Amino acid sequence: MKLEELYQKIGGDLKNVMKRIPNEAMIGKFVRKYANDPTYNRLTAAVEAKNWKDAFIAAHTLKGVAQNLGFDRLQKSASALTEAVRGAVPLTDESLFEEVCKDQKEIVEAIEKLD
Amino acid sequence: MSLKEKILIADDSEMNQMLLEEILSDKYEYVMAKDGTEAVDILEKNDDIDLVMLDINMPKMDGFGVLEVMNLRHWISEVPVIIISSENDVDFIRRSYDLGASDYISRPFDLTVVRRRVENTLMLYARQKRLVRLVEEQVYEREKTNNTMINILSHVIEYRNNESGQHILHVRMMTGTLLHRLIEITDKYPLTETDISMIVSISALHDIGKISVPKAILNKPGKLDPEEWEIMKNHAAIGDAMLYDLGTQQAETLMNLAHEICRWHHERWDGRGYPDGLKGDEIPISAQVVAMADVYDALTSERCYKKSFDHATAIKMITNGECGAFNPLLIQCLLDVQDQLFENMHTDPRRFDYRQEAKRLSDEMLEQKELMPNNRAHSLLTFEQKKAEFFAEQCGGIQFEFDHWTNTVHLKDWNAPVDQREKSMYLTEWNDVSLLSEKDWLAMREKLKATTPERPEVKMIVQIPVNGEYRWQRLTAKSLWTTKYKNYAGVLGRFEDIQDEMVRRGEDVLEKCSEYSVSHLLKDLSRVFEVVRLVDPKTNENLELDKDGKVITTPIHCYEIWGRNEPCENCISSRSLEGKEWVTKLEMRDRQMYFVLSKHINVNGRTCTLEIASHEDEAECTRCGGDNDAPTRSSLMNFYRDTLTGTYTRLYLESFQSNLESADAVAIVDVDLFKQINDTYGHPVGDEALKTIANTIRSGIRGSDTLIRYGGDEFLLIFSKIGEEVFYERLKQLRRAVQETKLPDYPEVKLDVSLGGVYRVHPLSEAIRQADLRMYENKAKHANGNHVACR
Secondary structure (H helix, E strand, C coil): CCCCHHHHHHCCCCCHHHHHHHHHHHHHHHHHHHHCCCCCHHHHHHHCCCCCHHHHHHHHHHHHHHHHHCCCCHHHHHHHHHHHHCCCCCCCCCHHHHHHHHHHHHHHHHHCCCC | CCCCEEEECCCCCCCHHHHHHHHHHHEEEEECCCCCHHHHHHHHHHCCCEEEEEEECCCCCCCCHHHHHHHHHCCCCCHHHHHHEEECHHHHHHHHHHHCCCCCECCCCCCHHHHHHHHHHHHHHHHHEEEEEEEEHHHHHHHHHHHHHHHHHHHHHHHHHHHHHHHHHHHHHHHHHHHHHHHHCCCCCCCCCCHHHHHHHHHHHHHHHHHHCCCCHHHHCCCCCCHHHHHHHHHHHHHHHHHHHHCCCCCHHHHHHHHHHHHCCCCCCCCCCCCCCCHHHHHHHHHHHHHHHHHHHHHHEEEECCCCCCCHHCCEEEHHHCCCCCCCCHHHHHHHHHHHHHHHHHHHHHHCHHHHHHHHHHHHHHHCCCCCCHHHHHHHHHHHHHHHHHHHHHCCCCEEEECCCCCCEEEEECCCCCHHHHEECCCCCCCCCCCHHHHHHHHHHHHHHHHHHCCEEEEEEEEEEECCCEEEEEEEEEEEECCCCEEEEEEEEEEEEEEHHHHHHHHHHHCCCCHHHHHHHHHHHHHHEECCCCCCECCCCEEEECCCCCEEEEEEEEHHHHHCCCCCCHHHHHHHHHHHEEEEEEEEECEEEEEEEEEEEEEEEEEEEEEEECCCCCCCCCCCCCCCCCCCHHHHHHHEECCCCEEHHHHHHHCCCHHHHCCEEEEEEECCCHHHHHHHHHHHHHHHHHHHHHHHHHHCCCCCCCEEEEECEEEEECCCCCCHHHHHHHHHHHHHHHHHCCCCCCCCCCCCCEEEEEEEECCCHHHHCCCHHHHHHEEEEEECCCCCCCC
């Protein structure tokens, strides 16, 4: 799969990202690195342990990373989750977390298929 | 050592760290932290971090926490912080700025933006750091010098006392420590770093009075008897007295401090001290602190009359009042800093590092934005200004200075009265200054534009108005350039009045005419004047120059041009022989008045007269610009013309009286109700009225008649040849014409004149007198509403 296709698949737009970072090679490099990024794992661990403070930080960080890389769908879901647990408020709406998981899975799978 | 700037990136996402590193490329060195605590740790251990890029949301300690620590430890003023966070909430941003962040870059990262912001911030801080370092160096050097001298002094003093020489240094250190703690715990004694520094320095002098105490007493091992004790106590008062011998030339603040400390460092808070028994805060804080430092050091040192006490005992003895009585605030300070004091005791005070002090002092100076004025530079500058002023005045004329950056001109006119000499104006249009004609202005501009730093001078000859008349000036100007980059900065210039020089030159030219230049002169003049010729004044023959430039006589006589068969009565050619000046007359030809100039010149050894004639007309101004020295027709005319109405002036009447004597008729014209017009409508309108009336009259007379402005609102009409009936009829017509004329802007103003005329009365002066009387008769009749013929 080409980088452009990947972005299309996961609900992002490579062109927009390139407006900010005009270097496709650089973007590709980081997208590939994302597969090993530990932030998502930190999030799941925190949610499982019901550590809402850590969950907030992790969700917020995840949102930032997604934003930087132009993973628009993930950014949205992560953002929603962040706001839900801001101030270490316990998560009431599980679906928000599930949404994040779904988007993350999609991205990881796509990255695996990348040339 | 690496020359790259070091950037600390604090972000809990490794991804972000790498992304930033990638974006900023290998232009910089990077240190990573994954939470706030790590970041602070790194800052503590590395003092060469040039920039911190800080995320807000991090575990353990967040971005705000880091900023708070940086504030506490005063790193924030050294190291810029750029917040990188995806929080776009306005409160977050504000809080970051409040905590001293330099900038805020939001996500998602834009490559160009991130790069530029980082670059700019680093550049800004680099400069600041350099400057701060400069100031610190200066202060450091100063402090070091000060303290070296004081070290020497203290050794000299204590040499006598058989003391270790450390006493003064210990007292200094302790005074400084106590004072710094004092300002931390209370606002009661407002002291700046500079004040503290001064007190600390001067504290070294507290015992100078001991010089007056005999060595025997100073070094007596046992207790002093009452007499000896009195002498000893006196060292305080004597020290103070000694300072008075220095006179009043010294720095006042320092001297005051010296007096305070010397005299009162043995006073007690309870008033039982010496020499003056001051109580409480009557004692200046400087003396209070030095007193405590003195006591402490005395307690903890070995003296000839006692053993030393240890630190803890000394503290106890002071705090429970066993040794002197002190300000409770100072007691508190002592307790607060006791550990520090203990440490200091065991450090060699000579190794005291002034860098800390220097830094504190320079920080304070920078904050107050005060730099000690460099007195020497200032007084040099004032002196130079005085010199410049003197030479400018000697130079005289009109001087100007144009500043390119502010687009302003400063004029100094030394001809004007003192309070009107200076003028500054902002130029919006190039010729706002309205000194030069358009042509001259453009020429000057062109020449200035062509100047370079190597060839900055411009010289021109121009005419400018001075006190109502145009005079020739030599304009010398020079363009100014900045020293380093040779940027255009402005123009300096001067107008030198050369009118007299020009006139003299013109005369000299004519005096020393060689044949060659004469023919050229004649040719030039012929371009401007209708009649230009050489005349032999004795024989009245016209002279010509042949092609070799020699003078030859022609059979034509000069007076023939005027239609005469014999020399003119007022022949100016012969008159011009008498004086060297230009001589003038008027002649009639073809019903036109001619204005004739003649001057005696020497051509090829032969005396001739140069005659120039031109006829008058309603000449427009053709002024010469540039380098043409010859007078033009119109400037001659203007000499005799009144600037407002364009009629001739009384000067004309006086100059040509002989011509006008033969006139047939003379009339005086007076404008009615002129004063009322001025009062009701203002002087500009009055002027308009005069102008209009003059024009009306002028259009009603012949070319051979002369209209002269005789007074403020009076005109003189001189008719050359005219019949009597026609004359009086003409006067009536003129009056009617004036009455019918209206001012375009003020149609309601009624213009009217009173005329008085006389026919064939001689001499001219008598005619004018009688005409004047007649005019007044008629004016009176007007007032009475009678419409009478002017008779």
